[in-house]
Amino acid sequence: MSRTTSAIEPSALGIEPARPGHVYLLGGGPGDPGLLTMRAAALLQTADLVAYDRLSPAEVLALVPADAERICVGKTVGRPGWDQDDIGQLLVNEARLGKAVVRLKGGDPFVFGRGGEEAIACREAGVPVTVVSGVTSAVAAPAAAGIPVTHRGVATGVAFVTGHEDPSKPESQMDWDALARFPGTLVFLMGVGNVGRIAGMLIANGRGPDTPAALVRWGTTSEQEVLAADLVSIADEVRRTGFASPAAIVVGDVVSLRDVIGDVAPLAGDPAPAEPLLSTLSL
Ligand SMILES: C[S@@+](CC[C@H](N)C(=O)[O-])C[C@H]1O[C@@H](n2cnc3c(N)ncnc32)[C@H](O)[C@@H]1O
Known part of the structure; x- marks a missing residue:
């Protein structure tokens, strides 16, 4: 037709x-x-x-x-x-x-x-x-890596947070206690150089050290790279691999959905794996 x-x-x-x-x-x-x-x-x-x-x-x-x-x-x-x-x-x-x-x-x-x-x-x-x-890259970069920033039953909200506070500010304006307790996904932009502090402050304020986290670099482009680890080890992984900006840092259980969805951006690689993985996902 x-x-x-x-x-x-x-x-x-x-x-x-x-x-x-x-x-x-x-x-x-x-x-x-x-x-x-x-x-x-x-x-x-x-x-x-x-x-x-x-x-x-x-x-x-x-x-x-x-x-x-x-x-x-x-x-x-x-x-x-x-x-x-x-x-x-x-x-x-x-x-x-x-x-x-x-x-x-x-x-x-x-x-x-x-x-x-x-x-x-x-x-x-x-x-x-x-x-x-x-x-915005805050949504599209995680999405391209197979990470929906909200997901029914997993994350009912998302917060976009700067990972790079203005160094001229005398005191941090970040409410780490509120961020650690936020009942949903956290997406930090401009935060690669600060990932150790971000992870440390979230854990110190009560976020679980085993919370899934990921960095998505050059999301949606043919240069896209993804690094995933739990919150307590993500900074070491960034250092070990030399992972650089620009990247979005995603913190929350939605990161585990990447294991099922995989890379899904048109420019960012092969389509998601075809195996029926849903039944194996534990969140
Ligand atoms: C000054 S902010 C601008 C954000 C932009 N207005 C937006 O809505 O995406 C720059 C930061 O955005 C993020 N960023 C921009 N493009 C990106 C991409 N393709 N993949 C991952 N993160 C990206 C990085 O965290 C970078 O440090």
Whole structure:
């Protein structure tokens, strides 16, 4: 049977070209370019200027027109990134020049992406700003490794937590007691260098040392790597294997579901094993 393609107009889906004098805070997704939203793709294809981060995938940047300006405002090895105030100022100044400005961020712009600060900078300057949500690595990286962040009967909630507190803060703002007692999955971003402290504080505050934990590096991409261990030994495993960022750290019983589901991202390897493992899973 032959199939016909849909005749839905892009505008009916809310997909439109980038407007002059406007700032778009775009979520670029977790790395797999197939997880970019259609709206984000259309805006990138029509931008005059794109300010992007170090982790922005090359395939996503390839959508930017050849004659558009590209500015990397993220940190690169040996070089600090732009100051946050300067990024806000750049977006405002370029929009005021009448350019269609796209600020491309990894994952979702409002999940540890400082997108809120950039939205406020635009609002305060009276520059129109639109937020285009993206697929966050906090969900997509575990998912690609066969770890659903919630699962009926296993985890009824999930908390996204920074693994890297601002070092300029005089005291830790983390409520380790509440995090240890949280009745669900914990996902730490930006935490690879701190995994020993994270695991230690959770255990010291009552989380079981045998709680399953995993790190998912470059989740959803062809570079994806997964390291799983119980909470008490995860930091030693990270050190022993030299596991590096960027990775999402997942803590909770849902990590055991990986034994059944396996790698399931299109770019991240072979499909899940075919054996009927469900009956062997104990959680
Ligand atoms: C500054 S945060 C930005 C998070 C982003 N806004 C999001 O929603 O995914 C950067 C951190 O996100 C995580 N991250 C980003 N991409 C990732 C990926 N493909 N796999 C695993 N973790 C990733 C890492 O913890 C990294 O240190």
